[in-house]
Amino acid sequence: MVCLAPANAREAGSIIDRMSNYYERHIFFCVNRRDDGRPCCAGHGAESLQAYAKERVKALGLAGRGKVRVNKAGCLDRCDEGPVAVVYPDAVWYTYVDRSDIDEIVESHLRDGRPVARLRLE
């Protein structure tokens, strides 16, 4: 699991710069699970849809250095809007419901560079 908890904004910018140099786009899916009744992305199917996104990226030949990476992340602190994912370096946040939403994010944004307006979070 990737930890997205840099110590400060400068460190966060540096991490994003390094990731951007290695991958054209990097999508992080929160897959955090809580068992205490509070909202969590895993409670909305995040784990299976992250795995599906990874499969689709591979199937479309988008995976690898200089292309696209799909990762799991811990809580991204937007729990009430979940499930959530974020694409860097574009800093575009999404919510999604099902495989068709994932298909659209993968094909439109990750492959073609066009963010999916209807799934975006502000």
Ligand code: FES
């Ligand atoms: S549990 Fe997913 S953003 Fe917090």
